[in-house]
Amino acid sequence: xxxxxxxxxxxxxxxxxxxxxxxxxxxxxxxxxxxxxxxxxxxxxxxxxxxxxxxxxxxxxxxxxxxxxxxxxxx
Numbered sequence: 001x002x003x004x005x006x007x008x009x010x011x012x013x014x015x016x017x018x019x020x021x022x023x024x025x026x027x028x029x030x031x032x033x034x035x036x037x038x039x040x041x042x043x044x045x046x047x048x049x050x051x052x053x054x055x056x057x058x059x060x061x062x063x064x065x066x067x068x069x070x071x072x073x074x075x
Contacts, residue, residue, distance in 0.1 A: 006058040 010016050027035045047056050 005052070005055050006062065008062060 012019055026038060030038060050056055050059075
């Protein structure tokens with residue numbers, strides 16, 4: 001599934017590295033189980049914020065088919 005409204009390029013500009021570092025810091029000291037629960041809560045919060053089923057489904061499909069290491073992200 002594709003959706004032209006799904007942006008797969010960086011929208012964070014120069015803040016991208018800081019946002020990523022904040023995400024990593026949120027996981028520091030957590031067990032694998034607690035870290036997974038944090039990820040689930042974050043995903044649910046962001047899905048609710050997006051609020052568009054088609055965009056969310058396109059993001060899920062992209063996440064399943066496109067390894068993160070293959071993505072080109074520029075800040």
